[in-house]
Amino acid sequence: NAGVTQTPKFQVLKTGQSMTLQCAQDMNHNSMYWYRQDPGMGLRLIYYSASEGTTDKGEVPNGYNVSRLNKREFSLRLESAAPSQTSVYFCASSEDRAYGYTFGSGTRLTVV
Amino acid sequence: KNEVEQSPQNLTAQEGEFITINCSYSVGISALHWLQQHPGGGIVSLFMLSSGKKKHGRLIATINIQEKHSSLHITASHPRDSAVYICAVRPGANNLFFGTGTRLTVIP
Numbered sequence: 001n002a003g004v005t006q007t008p009k010f011q012v013l014k015t016g017q018s019m020t021l022q023c024a025q026d027m028n029h030n031s032m033y034w035y036r037q038d039p040g041m042g043l044r045l046i047y048y049s050a051s052e053g054t055t056d057k058g059e060v061p062n063g064y065n066v067s068r069l070n071k072r073e074f075s076l077r078l079e080s081a082a083p084s085q086t087s088v089y090f091c092a093s094s095e096d097r098a099y100g101y102t103f104g105s106g107t108r109l110t111v112v
Numbered sequence: 113k114n115e116v117e118q119s120p121q122n123l124t125a126q127e128g129e130f131i132t133i134n135c136s137y138s139v140g141i142s143a144l145h146w147l148q149q150h151p152g153g154g155i156v157s158l159f160m161l162s163s164g165k166k167k168h169g170r171l172i173a174t175i176n177i178q179e180k181h182s183s184l185h186i187t188a189s190h191p192r193d194s195a196v197y198i199c200a201v202r203p204g205a206n207n208l209f210f211g212t213g214t215r216l217t218v219i220p
Contacts, residue, residue: 040212041212042114042116042198042200042209042210042211042212042213043198043200043208043210044210045207045208048207058207059207088153090155092155100145100157100159100160101145101147101157101208102157103147103154103155103156103157105153105154106153106154106155108153
């Protein structure tokens with residue numbers, strides 16, 4: 001099925017460990033996004049990529065890095081995980097402003 | 113300060129009831145989105161609108177740009193409609209501001 005695929009679905013890290021969240025879309029969308037969702041708060045934008053080869057910071061970029069590897073893939077890296085990064089992470093893509101967003105199924109990350 | 117406010121935060125309804133979820137926002141926008149998040153977490157886009165009204169099945173979304181307000185209506189609600197409904201607004205090029213969601217429970 002066409003859509004946005006995120007891996008892994010669940011992950012537990014120790015403080016200071018690193019990891020990369022993977023995201024791939026097969027809809028040929030230009031724009032891709034990483035959001036985090038925390039209890040009692042709306043989703044917040046971490047980073048986005050408006051096109052292949054470009055990335056920009058969102059509202060909460062500290063502690064994260066991203067790579068737009070090609071048009072399909074947009075990865076999110078935590079270099080040194082902290083408990084404050086415990087959250088559910090969503091990747092999303094869109095064609096452009098005229099269209100809606102397609103979300104991945106989410107990654108539940110716990111940092112202990 | 114939250115640019116998007118939803119009400120109510122929680123809503124319980126009997127099957128068959130007409131449901132309204134409200135969204136107010138404080139910024140100028142180019143579009144407003146309604147999303148649905150089921151237990152288990154996946155997020156599905158329901159509507160994107162910039163004016164007027166859209167309908168899909170039993171769901172209707174309206175927006176009043178002048179009043180900075182949108183509503184999501186569900187007619188003949190069903191237990192499978194139980195989910196969190198999220199309003200998000202797009203003020204500019206590449207970001208959405210999200211509400212905290214309305215948790216809907218429909219009881220058989």
